[in-house]
Amino acid sequence: MASHSGKSETSAEDERAGERQQLRLRRFSMAALSAVVTFLMLVTLYLNGMMDGRTILAGASAMGIGLVGFFIAFKRGWNLKAKDPSLTGPMMMLSAAVVFLIMFDSATARAIMGAYLCVIMLFGVFRYPTRVLMNTAIIFLGVYACMLAVLWLRGAQAADMAMDIGRLIVMACVLPLVAWVGGHINNLRNTLHDRKVFFQTIWDTCKEVVVVMDADGIIRYTNPAMKAVFDRDPAAMIGMHASSLQPAHVDVTHRLQHAVRTLEGPGAKACFETEGVRADGTRLPLEITLSRAYLDSADMVVVFLSDITKRKMAEDQIKHLAQHDPLTGLPNRMMMHERLAHALALATRQESAVWVLFLDFDRFKLINDSLGHKVGDIVLTTLAARMVEVCRETDTVARLGGDEFVMVLSETRGGKLSESIIERLMDKLAKPIHVNGHELQLTASIGISVFPEDGTTVDSLVEHADVAMYRAKQNGRNNFCFYTASMNDAAIARLELESDLRSALQRGEFRLHYQPQVDVASGETVGAEALLRWQHPTKGLIPPAAFIPLAEETGLIVPIGAWVIRAACEQQRKWMSAGLSPMRISVNLSPRQFAEDDLVETIQSILIETRIEPGYLELELTEGMLMSDVDLAEKRLAELKQLGVHLSIDDFGTGYSSLAYLKRFPIDVLKIDRSFVKDLSNEDNSKAIVMAIITLAKAMKLHVVAEGVELLEQEEYLRNACCDRIQGYLVSAPLPAPEFEENFLEKGALQVEAA
Numbered sequence: 001m002a003s004h005s006g007k008s009e010t011s012a013e014d015e016r017a018g019e020r021q022q023l024r025l026r027r028f029s030m031a032a033l034s035a036v037v038t039f040l041m042l043v044t045l046y047l048n049g050m051m052d053g054r055t056i057l058a059g060a061s062a063m064g065i066g067l068v069g070f071f072i073a074f075k076r077g078w079n080l081k082a083k084d085p086s087l088t089g090p091m092m093m094l095s096a097a098v099v100f101l102i103m104f105d106s107a108t109a110r111a112i113m114g115a116y117l118c119v120i121m122l123f124g125v126f127r128y129p130t131r132v133l134m135n136t137a138i139i140f141l142g143v144y145a146c147m148l149a150v151l152w153l154r155g156a157q158a159a160d161m162a163m164d165i166g167r168l169i170v171m172a173c174v175l176p177l178v179a180w181v182g183g184h185i186n187n188l189r190n191t192l193h194d195r196k197v198f199f200q201t202i203w204d205t206c207k208e209v210v211v212v213m214d215a216d217g218i219i220r221y222t223n224p225a226m227k228a229v230f231d232r233d234p235a236a237m238i239g240m241h242a243s244s245l246q247p248a249h250v251d252v253t254h255r256l257q258h259a260v261r262t263l264e265g266p267g268a269k270a271c272f273e274t275e276g277v278r279a280d281g282t283r284l285p286l287e288i289t290l291s292r293a294y295l296d297s298a299d300m301v302v303v304f305l306s307d308i309t310k311r312k313m314a315e316d317q318i319k320h321l322a323q324h325d326p327l328t329g330l331p332n333r334m335m336m337h338e339r340l341a342h343a344l345a346l347a348t349r350q351e352s353a354v355w356v357l358f359l360d361f362d363r364f365k366l367i368n369d370s371l372g373h374k375v376g377d378i379v380l381t382t383l384a385a386r387m388v389e390v391c392r393e394t395d396t397v398a399r400l401g402g403d404e405f406v407m408v409l410s411e412t413r414g415g416k417l418s419e420s421i422i423e424r425l426m427d428k429l430a431k432p433i434h435v436n437g438h439e440l441q442l443t444a445s446i447g448i449s450v451f452p453e454d455g456t457t458v459d460s461l462v463e464h465a466d467v468a469m470y471r472a473k474q475n476g477r478n479n480f481c482f483y484t485a486s487m488n489d490a491a492i493a494r495l496e497l498e499s500d501l502r503s504a505l506q507r508g509e510f511r512l513h514y515q516p517q518v519d520v521a522s523g524e525t526v527g528a529e530a531l532l533r534w535q536h537p538t539k540g541l542i543p544p545a546a547f548i549p550l551a552e553e554t555g556l557i558v559p560i561g562a563w564v565i566r567a568a569c570e571q572q573r574k575w576m577s578a579g580l581s582p583m584r585i586s587v588n589l590s591p592r593q594f595a596e597d598d599l600v601e602t603i604q605s606i607l608i609e610t611r612i613e614p615g616y617l618e619l620e621l622t623e624g625m626l627m628s629d630v631d632l633a634e635k636r637l638a639e640l641k642q643l644g645v646h647l648s649i650d651d652f653g654t655g656y657s658s659l660a661y662l663k664r665f666p667i668d669v670l671k672i673d674r675s676f677v678k679d680l681s682n683e684d685n686s687k688a689i690v691m692a693i694i695t696l697a698k699a700m701k702l703h704v705v706a707e708g709v710e711l712l713e714q715e716e717y718l719r720n721a722c723c724d725r726i727q728g729y730l731v732s733a734p735l736p737a738p739e740f741e742e743n744f745l746e747k748g749a750l751q752v753e754a755a
């Protein structure tokens with residue numbers, strides 16, 4: 001099989017070689033024929049007495065012998081051994097030898113060959129580069145000069161010599177010039193050809209449609225992109241009017257004409273966007289760029305048509321993203337502004353009212369913190385959908401961020417706005433939401449401002465609705481409140497508080513009070529909780545509840561919280577330096593602080609600077625902080641634990657702690673929330689809860705501290721329930737450091753193992 005295919009390959013090759021040899025023979029025959037024709041021409045010259053018969057005979061014989069030799073070589077295949085089997089070189093040398101032989105003998109032949117060469121050179125300028133032409137001219141002139149020298153030596157006639165020398169001089173002047181000019185023409189021709197290929201490639205591969213049209217809008221040229229973009233045959237478009245590329249309802253003739261008129265000077269261009277139509281009738285957005293060009297003796301307009309479908313889609317998407325909230329798909333603050341401005345303009349004309357509702361969901365932060373952002377997101381989208389359901393199409397529901405929403409309700413001619421809409425909205429929002437097995441019930445605090453009574457601008461109405469919302473929250477959650485001028489005062493006060501809070505740290509207005517923690521069994525003070533106070537220059541001592549939420553909201557809690565830890569450690573150091581027995585001091589950590597990446601480093605550097613053993617510092621965390629991101633909490637707690645500080649869960653029982661998670665956290669202490677302690681005397685439920693917490697803590701080998709112990713009977717119950725420690729007014733209210741020192745340290749505080 002293999003040898004068979006090998007054979008067939010060889011025979012095919014032989015066949016091709018045979019064909020090539022035949023071709024060479026044919027070419028040779030044509031060259032021989034041209035030699036015969038030349039010979040006939042020479043015979044004509046001879047018959048007219050212009051050439052010597054001997055010369056012609058000698059030339060013809062030499063040529064004849066040479067041609068026969070070549071013929072035999074081709075027939076026998078000798079030529080195949082040569083480098084160039086066509087034998088072009090030897091044949092040219094034979095021709096040149098014969099030509100020079102004839103020229104040598106005949107002045108006429110020299111004259112004819114000179115003229116012949118000039119003609120060849122002239123035509124050659126379109127084909128050969130300067131170098132080739134110049135070489136040919138020099139060789140010819142050199143051989144010619146040598147020939148004349150030999151003739152002169154042989155004593156040629158003076159008249160003939162003069163003619164030949166004159167011819168040689170003329171040719172010496174003309175031929176290099178022809179060669180030089182010819183070379184240039186040839187270069188230009190090549191450049192033009194290259195440019196043509198270059199621009200043709202651009203024309204053919206350009207993704208933009210290029211249309212060259214005359215002053216009447218008739219398409220003269222267009223490129224292959226026409227097919228790709230408009231699905232139309234470019235050849236078929238030639239001669240059609242450019243308007244055939246547009247949908248029937250779009251007429252840009254005037255725009256086009258106007259744009260063309262504005263094009264002044266070379267390189268001027270005009271640009272605009274419009275719509276085009278494909279062969280199947282579908283439309284596409286186009287960007288048109290026009291410029292003028294002069295072609296075929298006429299003014300032309302060159303039009304670039306770019307398909308901007310993708311760009312338009314991206315623009316629309318960006319616009320949508322810029323104007324909408326990505327989570328709920330509702331308009332965002334920017335679009336709410338636009339819509340409200342529009343609603344106000346309309347209401348001014350129609351002399352109707354517009355209500356701006358500012359909504360904030362009560363307890364949302366707690367849900368978000370304790371059940372995680374994913375649950376928070378589901379809750380928000382559910383609430384957003386409910387708000388939209390209550391609205392009419394002309395109304396707007398927007399999300400400003402977090403759990404803050406704004407609704408813009410416009411009064412129509414048919415119906416007045418009334419409180420019943422708000423009640424309907426609140427009922428709808430308060431319906432339970434089921435997420436991941438949790439049944440969540442959220443309520444909204446709603447502030448309402450009314451146009452035109454409460455403001456005539458977008459900003460004032462939104463601001464006033466916000467102020468009213470704060471009041472609604474203060475009045476107890478799940479409430480709504482219409483704005484009144486006096487509310488503004490409260491909002492201003494809040495702003496003032498915020499600005500005072502910002503400078504309180506620099507001004508050194510913060511203080512720490514210490515509340516003792518007492519061992520139930522021994523009655524001895526075994527620790528203290530450091531609690532923050534703000535000594536305001538005009539308002540006096542402000543309790544933390546009045547400013548911690550604001551500090552948390554503004555982020556100021558991070559530097560304030562760091563100050564608390566430092567102040568507590570410094571106080572501890574002072575007491576130790578004064579020879580007082582050290583005890584563990586606990587400080588509260590806020591959610592923001594806990595989330596800070598450099599929390600551990602901050603605490604570590606404070607401990608090092610104040611030379612306090614980590615075991616004397618206890619950090620109080622809330623359940624919400626741990627549950628909002630369990631993985632982060634686990635990592636952060638491990639880092640803190642490694643540092644050596646004590647960890648406790650504050651207000652235990654009020655959050656959403658899963659006991660399974662509790663096991664993952666390296667906690668030392670559970671603090672029973674004071675709401676359970678408060679109800680110990682009269683509520684069986686609280687007793688059960690307190691007992692459960694203590695049992696749980698014991699099972700997990702944790703210490704238990706009961707907060708807010710005010711009454712002896714509460715202490716008694718806790719003692720019987722084997723609670724480790726108590727903290728509360730029964731022992732002492734939080735005290736400034738000197739009083740705490742006097743009452744609880746000097747009286748012989750018990751030393752606690754810092755481990």
Ligand SMILES: Nc1nc2c(ncn2[C@@H]2O[C@@H]3COP(=O)(O)O[C@H]4[C@@H](O)[C@H](n5cnc6c(=O)[nH]c(N)nc65)O[C@@H]4COP(=O)(O)O[C@H]3[C@H]2O)c(=O)[nH]1
Pocket residue numbers: 515530531532543544545548561564587588589590620650651674707708709710727728729730733734
């Ligand atoms: N009714 C009653 N209350 C008692 C009794 N014993 C103590 N208390 C009060 O209960 C609060 C205990 O602190 P907390 O649960 O950590 O609750 C703290 C804590 O969450 C926060 N807080 C206080 N200081 C800081 C701080 O430095 N940083 C952070 N992030 N939060 C702090 O402010 C909350 C309130 O602090 P305070 O106003 O100092 O209120 C303190 C304390 O004065 C009692 O027998 N009965």
